[in-house]
Amino acid sequence: MKRPDGVELSSGSRHTRTYRLHAYWSKKPHEVLRECIETLTESGDVVLDPFCGSGGTLVVAAMLGRRAIGIDRSPAAVFISQGALGLPPAAEVYAAWSSLLEKVEADIKTLYATVCHRCNGPATIRYTVIADVLKCPNCANEFSADETSKVGGGKRCPECDAKLPRSPERIGTSAEETSAECEAGCQPRAFKRRHDDRNPKAAAFFQKHDLAKIREVDAMRIPAWHPSDRFPRGLKTAELFGRGIENIDAIFTPRNFTSVAILRQAIERLPTEQWRSMLFCLTAAITSLTLKSQHVQGGGGYLPGMYYIPPVRKERNPLFSLRRIVGQVARGAEEMHSGGKFHPEAWVGLGSAADLSVVGDETVDFAFLDPPYSDKIQFSELNFVWESWLGLVEDWGDEEIVINRARGKTLTQWQDQVNLVATEVFRVLRPGGRVALTYDDPKRGTWPVLLGALKRAGFDEVSTDNSYTVKQQTFVQRRSPGASQQDTLTVFGKP
Numbered sequence: 001m002k003r004p005d006g007v008e009l010s011s012g013s014r015h016t017r018t019y020r021l022h023a024y025w026s027k028k029p030h031e032v033l034r035e036c037i038e039t040l041t042e043s044g045d046v047v048l049d050p051f052c053g054s055g056g057t058l059v060v061a062a063m064l065g066r067r068a069i070g071i072d073r074s075p076a077a078v079f080i081s082q083g084a085l086g087l088p089p090a091a092e093v094y095a096a097w098s099s100l101l102e103k104v105e106a107d108i109k110t111l112y113a114t115v116c117h118r119c120n121g122p123a124t125i126r127y128t129v130i131a132d133v134l135k136c137p138n139c140a141n142e143f144s145a146d147e148t149s150k151v152g153g154g155k156r157c158p159e160c161d162a163k164l165p166r167s168p169e170r171i172g173t174s175a176e177e178t179s180a181e182c183e184a185g186c187q188p189r190a191f192k193r194r195h196d197d198r199n200p201k202a203a204a205f206f207q208k209h210d211l212a213k214i215r216e217v218d219a220m221r222i223p224a225w226h227p228s229d230r231f232p233r234g235l236k237t238a239e240l241f242g243r244g245i246e247n248i249d250a251i252f253t254p255r256n257f258t259s260v261a262i263l264r265q266a267i268e269r270l271p272t273e274q275w276r277s278m279l280f281c282l283t284a285a286i287t288s289l290t291l292k293s294q295h296v297q298g299g300g301g302y303l304p305g306m307y308y309i310p311p312v313r314k315e316r317n318p319l320f321s322l323r324r325i326v327g328q329v330a331r332g333a334e335e336m337h338s339g340g341k342f343h344p345e346a347w348v349g350l351g352s353a354a355d356l357s358v359v360g361d362e363t364v365d366f367a368f369l370d371p372p373y374s375d376k377i378q379f380s381e382l383n384f385v386w387e388s389w390l391g392l393v394e395d396w397g398d399e400e401i402v403i404n405r406a407r408g409k410t411l412t413q414w415q416d417q418v419n420l421v422a423t424e425v426f427r428v429l430r431p432g433g434r435v436a437l438t439y440d441d442p443k444r445g446t447w448p449v450l451l452g453a454l455k456r457a458g459f460d461e462v463s464t465d466n467s468y469t470v471k472q473q474t475f476v477q478r479r480s481p482g483a484s485q486q487d488t489l490t491v492f493g494k495p
């Protein structure tokens, strides 16, 4: 059905390749962006996204021959947006990956080196399953979180069958299983083995090689620059502090922290154009290299938008994660460059949407507004892991437009900032220009506040009430409740 503003929204659930360029919290489907930009602007028009996040609006606008201005208060968002826009064609992404591998493959491989129990030849660990060791409050038995059985909504002690509390006492971690591949010609190459493997040789090799390697690497000095930032105190990071994770290194296993440092250093030494795309791939991979990476039989992933550390995790060899990401980035780059020469006329800057002084009066034809949804996603807390590795940590939480009781950020402050955004967007938009506002839930108390701010600034509502589905993608996300979410899109006009 045609809307009064002419935008025909597709479901937003067939994600395009450019959508998969880089992970971010609350990305907007690129088909939805395309439909807005195609309908509401013309070739050469200026598109502004003052909450640009992962830069989807800018990429899509540039692909459609529009000029784009992106602003975000998060240094990580600015890095990701600039990185996406600056990606070279796929072949160059692959070439950069080859140069990087040449420099680091051997160094990283030794950190995950093991021995195949079938042929005694060399093997490489793909991932290690690591579980919290828990203590039963009923029988004081200690067991791995991998052994608990879930019955009727709660986890039970494997020894006495008592129902465990939601967060049972954690007394350590243990490596449970490795997935590896033989480098000496065994078929199939891939094998798995466990600490309690039924095959005695496999169990012995697990002890002798897999566990010994972890101990060896854990005792190693980190041979490259690595960040040492402390997590900011907040609503989402409280979960980390609650379990003793206070500094950036503690959200990684020592082995993965070391390998990310080695990779980052090797990337720094690549020629500029390769450095950019490989650092982009590394940040795209990084969350899956942290303790957030969940181990699920047959899959994995992590829960977005929070610092939840699952009790059973995958410690992934970054070479495998990166190879997958490089493919994804190359396919996104291919799509971006598919219409011939891609010369984005785009500018991305670090700043607050509440102060658009870098943008002149009435110079923008269309603005896409995707502000944080009141308190749902805490970007300054969540983007910290990226910002830390990028060496871009700054305390920007004060300027973040968000509600956060842990940081004393109230609805009143949110409202004041939203009013400033509306006034600024009104100022920079040309008369007759359009604004598309997306929001997750019009039933949320902050929706009328946002609507009121835009109306007070002088905007007319052109259309409302259209929703599209935002689908999440990883295995873990698909299995978690509420994984696919309805967002709404409302169009406003400047008279």
Ligand SMILES: C[S@@+](CC[C@H](N)C(=O)[O-])C[C@H]1O[C@@H](n2cnc3c(N)ncnc32)[C@H](O)[C@@H]1O
Binding pocket: 024, 025, 026, 027, 028, 050, 051, 052, 053, 054, 055, 056, 057, 071, 072, 073, 074, 077, 351, 352, 353, 354, 370, 371, 372, 373, 379, 380, 399, 400, 401, 402
């Ligand atoms: C919902 S996200 C945008 C996601 C984006 N549309 C995408 O597809 O990736 C909201 C963004 O607002 C940013 N943000 C928070 N406070 C801000 C402020 N004061 N000025 C500009 N950006 C801000 C956050 O860093 C986050 O990237």
Ligand SMILES: [Zn+2]
Binding pocket: 116, 117, 118, 119, 120, 121, 182, 183, 184, 185, 186
């Ligand atoms: Zn073998």
Ligand SMILES: [Zn+2]
Binding pocket: 136, 137, 138, 139, 140, 141, 157, 158, 159, 160, 161, 162
């Ligand atoms: Zn028990």
